[in-house]
Amino acid sequence: MNRITEIRWHGRGGQGAKTACLLLADAAFTAGKYVQGFPEYGPERMGAPITAYNRISDERCTVHSNIYEPDYVVVVDESLLESVDVTAGLKKDGAIVINSAKEPEGFRPLLNGYQGRIFTIDARSISEKHLGNYFPNTPMLAAIVKVSKVLDEDQFAADMEESFHHKFASKPQVIEGNMNCLKESLKEVKGA
Amino acid sequence: MSIKDRMSGNEAIAYAMKQIEPDVFAAFPITPSTEIPQYFAQYVADGKVSTEFVTVESEHSSMSACMGAQAAGCRAVTATSSAGLAFMYEMLYVVASARLPVTLACVNRALTGPININNDHSDSMGARDSGWIQLYAENNQEAYDNYLQAMRIAERPDVRLPIMICQDGFITSHAVENILLETDEKVKAFVGTYEPENYLLNPDMPLAVGPYDTCPYYMEHKVQQAQAMKNAKQAILDVAADFERTFGRRYGLIEEYCMEDAEAALVLIGSTAGTARACIDEMRREGKKVGLIKIRSFRPFPAEEIAKALSGVRAAAVMDKSEGFSGCGGPVYAETCAACITLPKVPKLIDVVYGLGGRDCRMEDIRRVYDHLYEILETGETGPVYLHMGQRSNEKEVL
Numbered sequence: 408m409n410r411i412t413e414i415r416w417h418g419r420g421g422q423g424a425k426t427a428c429l430l431l432a433d434a435a436f437t438a439g440k441y442v443q444g445f446p447e448y449g450p451e452r453m454g455a456p457i458t459a460y461n462r463i464s465d466e467r468c469t470v471h472s473n474i475y476e477p478d479y480v481v482v483v484d485e486s487l488l489e490s491v492d493v494t495a496g497l498k499k500d501g502a503i504v505i506n507s508a509k510e511p512e513g514f515r516p517l518l519n520g521y522q523g524r525i526f527t528i529d530a531r532s533i534s535e536k537h538l539g540n541y542f543p544n545t546p547m548l549a550a551i552v553k554v555s556k557v558l559d560e561d562q563f564a565a566d567m568e569e570s571f572h573h574k575f576a577s578k579p580q581v582i583e584g585n586m587n588c589l590k591e592s593l594k595e596v597k598g599a
Numbered sequence: 600m601s602i603k604d605r606m607s608g609n610e611a612i613a614y615a616m617k618q619i620e621p622d623v624f625a626a627f628p629i630t631p632s633t634e635i636p637q638y639f640a641q642y643v644a645d646g647k648v649s650t651e652f653v654t655v656e657s658e659h660s661s662m663s664a665c666m667g668a669q670a671a672g673c674r675a676v677t678a679t680s681s682a683g684l685a686f687m688y689e690m691l692y693v694v695a696s697a698r699l700p701v702t703l704a705c706v707n708r709a710l711t712g713p714i715n716i717n718n719d720h721s722d723s724m725g726a727r728d729s730g731w732i733q734l735y736a737e738n739n740q741e742a743y744d745n746y747l748q749a750m751r752i753a754e755r756p757d758v759r760l761p762i763m764i765c766q767d768g769f770i771t772s773h774a775v776e777n778i779l780l781e782t783d784e785k786v787k788a789f790v791g792t793y794e795p796e797n798y799l800l801n802p803d804m805p806l807a808v809g810p811y812d813t814c815p816y817y818m819e820h821k822v823q824q825a826q827a828m829k830n831a832k833q834a835i836l837d838v839a840a841d842f843e844r845t846f847g848r849r850y851g852l853i854e855e856y857c858m859e860d861a862e863a864a865l866v867l868i869g870s871t872a873g874t875a876r877a878c879i880d881e882m883r884r885e886g887k888k889v890g891l892i893k894i895r896s897f898r899p900f901p902a903e904e905i906a907k908a909l910s911g912v913r914a915a916a917v918m919d920k921s922e923g924f925s926g927c928g929g930p931v932y933a934e935t936c937a938a939c940i941t942l943p944k945v946p947k948l949i950d951v952v953y954g955l956g957g958r959d960c961r962m963e964d965i966r967r968v969y970d971h972l973y974e975i976l977e978t979g980e981t982g983p984v985y986l987h988m989g990q991r992s993n994e995k996e997v998l
Contacts, residue, residue, distance in 0.1 A: 432605060432775045433605065433775075436605040436777060441777050442775065442776065442777060443774055444775040445773055445774035446769075446773060448773075467776075468877075469872075469873030469876050469877050470962060471767075471770050471771075471774070471873050471874050472959050473959050475961070
């Protein structure tokens with residue numbers, strides 16, 4: 408049977424959760440997978456909660472609905488935990504990855520009784536260190552690859568480097584920062 | 600060899616447009632089709648196409664600009680959604696009756712109101728009587744492939760009708776999925792050049808386009824237009840056959856899935872077909888004889904083909920992604936029922952209106968429809984034939 412990995416992203420409009428979701432689809436495509444990457448749109452405004460989804464599989468997945476029982480959840484903005492039930496339907500043997508400087512277990516009381524694994528990554532400090540500004544995309548992307556093991560880490564890093572060379576062809580000075588950001592993020596994921 | 604890539608439905612359409620390089624692209628942006636002119640404007644800015652990109656102040660004007668360009672002898676294209684399509688209405692009819700094969704990429708979105716940007720089919724279903732050919736796609740691949748076939752169908756001398764290439768807003772237009780692309784060279788060779796017989800910029804044969812048509816002639820012209828729509832059926836099949844020979848992917852007027860021995864079937868349009876197929880695979884493993892008819896061409900309506908496909912079925916649900924407000928079911932249901940009237944044994948037919956304004960349709964929703972069909976078969980009672988699915992309600996006309 409076609410094993411499908413389903414991932415749900417929670418972020419705020421303007422933070423790049425949709426971009427990170429599409430980047431993951433890109434990286435998985437490059438690794439030879441079948442991919443879906445799609446956002447769920449509400450009224451479009453900066454700061455409003457947004458959701459985006461990935462399906463990654465070895466055969467084409469024809470289902471075109473949102474994801475209600477994800478294997479993994481990524482939270483790009485920890486302030487969402489107060490207003491959004493981010494672990495709704497999250498599978499017990501899956502995991503949640505939260506962008507935060509705090510320790511993973513500290514979040515358990517906020518997760519509506521969720522029993523599964525919790526990871527955190529301090530995307531802000533990693534991003535500010537290597538890119539001089541707060542762009543949580545790359546760290547969150549690296550963290551979900553690390554936690555889900557949906558892609559081979561080394562292959563992922565190599566593919567992303569090539570993709571950065573293409574994407575930043577006109578400003579090669581940012582490639583190194585993005586790659587350092589990605590590599591450090593792969594190491595700095597905290598949790599079970 | 601096809602090229603493996605990944606992109607959204609909107610980008611797939613813009614990419615097809617780039618490969619075809621139409622003479623004129625006139626557009627006004629509206630969500631969710633905005634990305635199509637946006638991507639294309641980038642191709643224009645980068646010098647990758649020689650197309651005249653016309654920015655207009657409204658959709659009425661974009662369709663008017665397309666009409667002028669096509670009448671002059673050019674290939675003209677546009678893209679729109681929802682209220683944008685509604686704003687074109689007058690010109691849709693004018694272009695169709697002037698027999699100008701303009702190509703419109705329609706990214707389906709709910710038609711106001713209350714205001715809503717998400718997917719359903721109420722925009723293009725409202726335009727179903729305007730005289731445009733309408734092809735619908737299930738995913739980005741079909742949107743791309745339909746677009747490559749559009750002009751060959753529309754421009755054929757025995758057709759000469761405008762064509763709408765529809766895809767589901769957001770679900771298809773904004774979802775990045777794998778896709779097989781063809782090379783520019785092969786696409787250009789397949790689509791060919793536009794060789795109109797009569798056109799405004801031909802000094803040897805002056806003509807008028809769109810003049811007043813008096814009573815003694817009007818009906819003759821309308822019958823010719825109706826004949827052209829009948830001819831479009833064969834044109835769609837012929838172009839699909841050549842497409843399959845060239846690129847290897849098969850298309851028809853409808854697509855049947857597991858219909859050979861199906862006792863319960865769905866008839867529907869667009870992206871939900873993929874979700875239904877996954878549900879059918881699951882139910883077939885449980886021994887349920889369920890099947891699917893996906894309509895690719897809604898205009899012309901493949902009445903004979905749908906009736907034939909349903910001839911062995913005992914119960915079928917037609918799924919309408921637009922309300923229609925007839926008081927007795929949506930447009931796909933009405934036309935499917937009309938198609939089946941010629942059958943010696945008409946299956947029990949119900950309508951399920953679903954997915955309005957982006958209401959999600961999940962595999963379990965599809966299963967609920969099949970379960971309902973089996974209940975009809977077991978009890979012999981069809982019950983209410985005009986149902987709505989997925990909304991918060993306890994009424995019995997709700998699935």
